[in-house]
Amino acid sequence: MTVISLVSSTKCFGGLQKVYSHQSKELACEMKFAIFLPPAADDRKLPVLYWLSGLTCNETNFIQKAGAQRYAAENNLIIVCPDTSPRNVEIPGQDDSWDFGSGAGFYVDATQEPWSKHYRMFSYVTQELIEVVNNNFPTVADKISISGHSMGGHGALICALKNPGLYKSVSAFAPISNPTKCPWGEKALGGYLGADNKDEWKNWDASELVASYNGPPLELYLDQGSEDGFLKDGQLLPQNLVDACRAAQVPCVLNMREGYDHSYFYVASFIGEHIAYHARHLQ
Amino acid sequence: MTVISLVSSTKCFGGLQKVYSHQSKELACEMKFAIFLPPAADDRKLPVLYWLSGLTCNETNFIQKAGAQRYAAENNLIIVCPDTSPRNVEIPGQDDSWDFGSGAGFYVDATQEPWSKHYRMFSYVTQELIEVVNNNFPTVADKISISGHSMGGHGALICALKNPGLYKSVSAFAPISNPTKCPWGEKALGGYLGADNKDEWKNWDASELVASYNGPPLELYLDQGSEDGFLKDGQLLPQNLVDACRAAQVPCVLNMREGYDHSYFYVASFIGEHIAYHARHLQ
Numbered sequence: 001m002t003v004i005s006l007v008s009s010t011k012c013f014g015g016l017q018k019v020y021s022h023q024s025k026e027l028a029c030e031m032k033f034a035i036f037l038p039p040a041a042d043d044r045k046l047p048v049l050y051w052l053s054g055l056t057c058n059e060t061n062f063i064q065k066a067g068a069q070r071y072a073a074e075n076n077l078i079i080v081c082p083d084t085s086p087r088n089v090e091i092p093g094q095d096d097s098w099d100f101g102s103g104a105g106f107y108v109d110a111t112q113e114p115w116s117k118h119y120r121m122f123s124y125v126t127q128e129l130i131e132v133v134n135n136n137f138p139t140v141a142d143k144i145s146i147s148g149h150s151m152g153g154h155g156a157l158i159c160a161l162k163n164p165g166l167y168k169s170v171s172a173f174a175p176i177s178n179p180t181k182c183p184w185g186e187k188a189l190g191g192y193l194g195a196d197n198k199d200e201w202k203n204w205d206a207s208e209l210v211a212s213y214n215g216p217p218l219e220l221y222l223d224q225g226s227e228d229g230f231l232k233d234g235q236l237l238p239q240n241l242v243d244a245c246r247a248a249q250v251p252c253v254l255n256m257r258e259g260y261d262h263s264y265f266y267v268a269s270f271i272g273e274h275i276a277y278h279a280r281h282l283q
Numbered sequence: 284m285t286v287i288s289l290v291s292s293t294k295c296f297g298g299l300q301k302v303y304s305h306q307s308k309e310l311a312c313e314m315k316f317a318i319f320l321p322p323a324a325d326d327r328k329l330p331v332l333y334w335l336s337g338l339t340c341n342e343t344n345f346i347q348k349a350g351a352q353r354y355a356a357e358n359n360l361i362i363v364c365p366d367t368s369p370r371n372v373e374i375p376g377q378d379d380s381w382d383f384g385s386g387a388g389f390y391v392d393a394t395q396e397p398w399s400k401h402y403r404m405f406s407y408v409t410q411e412l413i414e415v416v417n418n419n420f421p422t423v424a425d426k427i428s429i430s431g432h433s434m435g436g437h438g439a440l441i442c443a444l445k446n447p448g449l450y451k452s453v454s455a456f457a458p459i460s461n462p463t464k465c466p467w468g469e470k471a472l473g474g475y476l477g478a479d480n481k482d483e484w485k486n487w488d489a490s491e492l493v494a495s496y497n498g499p500p501l502e503l504y505l506d507q508g509s510e511d512g513f514l515k516d517g518q519l520l521p522q523n524l525v526d527a528c529r530a531a532q533v534p535c536v537l538n539m540r541e542g543y544d545h546s547y548f549y550v551a552s553f554i555g556e557h558i559a560y561h562a563r564h565l566q
Contacts, residue, residue: 011510012548067350067551227294265295268350 002132007032013073014039017063022132026124027086028117033129034059034081035137038073047143047168047282048078048133049275052125052152052159055184056103059083062149065264071272075279080133082125084152086118100187106179107155108204110192119192122204126159126166145169145278149267150230151176151184157206157220157241164215169281171221171274173267174228177241178207184235207237207244219251221277223270225260285415290315296356297322300346305415309407310369311400316412317342317364318420321356330426330451330565331361331416332558335408335435335442338467339386342366345432348547354555358562363416365408367435369401383470389462390438391487393475402475405487409442409449428561432456432550433513434467440489440503440524447498452564454504454557456550457511460524461490467518490520490527502534504560506553508543 007019015038024031040046049072051062062068062081072079085105091114094101110119134141146167148156153175160170179185180201189201202208210220224231224238231238238254245252255273260266290302298321307314323329332355334345345351345364355362368388374397377384393402417424429450431439436458443453462468463484472484485491493503507514507521514521521537528535538556543549 010544010546010548011508011542011552013552017548064348064547067353069548069551070350225294259294261293263293264347265293265300265352268352269294269296 001135004132004136012036013069015041015069015073017069019059024124024128026120026128029086029089031087031124032059032083034063035133036063036069036072036079037137038076038078040076041078041138045138045140046076046078047145048080048139049278049282050125050129050144050146050156051079051081052107052146052148052155053081053084054148054150054152055084055099057084057152058103061264065268066271067268068271068275071275075275077275077279077282078137078139080129082129085121089118091115091118097187099184100191104151104188106151106188106192106204107158108189108192111197111200112192112194115192121155122159122162125155126163143168143282145282147171147173147274147278148175149173150262154179154206158204158209160218161206161209161213164213164218169221169278170218171223171277173223173270173274174225174230174236174262175206175222175238175241176236177222178205178237180205180208181240182235182237207241210241210244210248210250213248213250217251219253220245221274222252222254223257223274224254225257225262225266227259228262228266230262284418287415287419295319296352298324298352298356300352302342307407307411309403309411312369312372314370314407315342315366317346318416319346319352319355319362320420321359321361323359324361324421328421328423329359329361330428331363331422332561332565333408333412333427333429333439334362334364335390335429335431335438336364336367337431337433337435338367338382340367340435341386344547348551349554350551351554351558354558358558360558360562360565361420361422363412365412368404372401374398374401382467383474387434387471389434389471389475390441391472391475394480394483395475395477398475404438405442405445408438409446426451426565428452428565430454430456430557430561431458433545434459437462437489441487441492443501444489444492444496447496447501452504452561453501454506454560456506456553456557457508457514457519457545458489458505458521458524459519460505461488461520463488463491464523465518465520490524493524493527493531493533496531496533500534502536503528504557505535505537506540506557507537508540508545508549510542511545511549513545
């Protein structure tokens with residue numbers, strides 16, 4: 001069983017906001033994750049909401065800036081936040097860009113050297129991390145949901161679409177909805193999967209994956225600020241995902257938030273609604 | 284009239300979280316402050332809660348980590364957060380310590396060279412900043428309250444005690460309650476006011492000032508985590524302030540929070556109660 005080491009434990013809204021480190025087999029490096037245990041976790045097993053953060057983030061951004069602990073305490077949910085890429089590995093060029101390599105794992109399993117040994121965030125998030133959490137904390141093992149922001153919003157969508165039935169619900173804040181068709185996605189998928197393997201890219205793009213989704217009913221619950229600069233720059237393309245869902249007859253809700261941008265001020269404003277949404281599916 | 288320049292404006296909980304810069308006459312430098320305008324500020328003038336941050340902070344820590352905007356929106360309060368010291372000045376040694384100089388103005392008016400020209404945070408916060416805010420935003424000019432954390436918690440207390448009637452209410456999270464008797468306070472007061480001027484130090488220590496308070500009824504509303512490492516290290520000394528209030532017959536409430544530490548996870552957990560407290564006094 002994986003040994004986890006406590007990095008910090010801080011009381012928050014009656015529960016405990018903790019950070020742990022552990023040696024990841026999937027990523028072949030030491031990783032950290034944050035976990036919020038609401039007060040009810042003292043008495044019984046609880047469902048878990050996984051949160052995937054965006055470009056440049058690590059396991060701390062969400063727990064410091066989103067204000068989610070209040071809602072997790074009210075709704076009796078555990079929240080787990082992994083880091084966004086392998087850390088403490090030695091790969092040439094990993095720190096050269098803010099949107100590729102460190103802090104930008106894109107939640108895919110890389111196939112290309114030198115990334116393929118460590119950059120396996122999809123398998124880490126959907127398998128190893130869930131096992132680690134279920135083995136060490138008072139969870140209801142089959143009641144999990146997933147959400148995230150930007151790169152992590154898309155990560156949440158592909159985790160759910162590629163693992164039918166694993167998650168009871170999925171939501172995404174300002175996801176990079178169609179990465180095969182935007183600069184961030186082309187850079188990441190080209191780097192991790194190979195610039196010439198564009199057919200393989202489609203296996204990691206939510207707007208492509210919805211067409212072949214064949215599992216239990218799953219609604220995509222999307223959230224987007226209208227004044228998001230990255231929306232205007234064509235990095236997010238939520239309408240492509242909405243259109244793909246309509247074509248595939250996959251239920252999809254897009255909450256457009258008038259005047260909001262891409263920041264955690266936006267996430268904080270609506271995380272309460274998302275946590276309530278997931279809590280309803282995890283009852 | 285002071286010209287203010289917009290640094291950023293971000294929608295948050297239906298309102299706007301803004302940051303401005305301006306040339307401060309009192310501090311003789313350019314300063315920044317954050318201001319949250321709740322949705323109701325579109326329609327009418329509102330009361331203002333001033334928030335003073337702690338050691339090492341600037342105008343952004345509170346607005347990113349406390350989650351106060353939700354409560355300010357619910358209670359129709361404007362919140363203003365100044366920086367914690369003069370910035371962009373050239374004073375030898377200002378950046379040598381994390382607990383003195385830059386980020387550690389202690390909300391006093393310095394009398395000693397080289398600090399006395401710029402380090403006038405008390406006059407800045409209690410006079411100039413209030414004028415700037417009232418001249419530029421939809422405020423009810425005579426309805427203001429003040430709160431803060433750690434160094435800023437004590438700052439809030441001395442601002443209120445030294446300006447009877449100016450603030451409708453005051454509260455403090457984990458304040459440095461008796462700075463003349465703790466290492467942080469001795470270093471700051473010694474540096475800004477002179478190591479030998481210990482009588483003058485008392486004019487900037489809440490636990491001393493309560494004895495001579497002679498103004499409208501004022502309750503000190505204090506908050507303290509029981510697992511705060513700085514409490515255990517003797518930097519905060521809240522009981523000294525409680526005892527001084529009792530002797531002076533100044534009303535004082537100390538909310539002890541079992542298991543909480545000194546972090547923003549703690550502040551976030553209780554800022555809602557404090558904002559509701561101030562809102563009642565500002566009606």
